[in-house]
Amino acid sequence: MSASSATALPVRFAIEGELTIYRAADVKVQLLDALRQAALLEVDLSGVTELDTAGLQVLMLAKQVAAADGRQLRLVGHSPAVVDVFEMLDLGGYFGDALLIHAAA
Numbered sequence: 001m002s003a004s005s006a007t008a009l010p011v012r013f014a015i016e017g018e019l020t021i022y023r024a025a026d027v028k029v030q031l032l033d034a035l036r037q038a039a040l041l042e043v044d045l046s047g048v049t050e051l052d053t054a055g056l057q058v059l060m061l062a063k064q065v066a067a068a069d070g071r072q073l074r075l076v077g078h079s080p081a082v083v084d085v086f087e088m089l090d091l092g093g094y095f096g097d098a099l100l101i102h103a104a105a
Helices: 024-036 053-068 080-089
Strands: 011-019 040-051 072-076
Touching: 011 024, 011 053, 024 040, 024 053, 040 053, 040 080, 053 072
Parallel strands: 011 040, 040 072
Antiparallel strands: none
């Protein structure tokens, strides 16, 4: 991690509603665009009402792109729908201690 990313203020990107196959392509474009513009992007998942594998793939891709570009991605404010999927698939380790990070006010 570079010194600039360690001191960067987070930019917030909120996802509201379903993060499913029906919206994954649109959310992917918006999320990757936001990621390219921020050294540290916090993705607020508190408004996600449903998460399927297509939505999960978008989040995993964003993590991979962030790592490749030397940027940070944090998932915060996990909704119950997100927590259910993350726990079922044991993804806490993949995304880091993401379930312990609360959304910024």
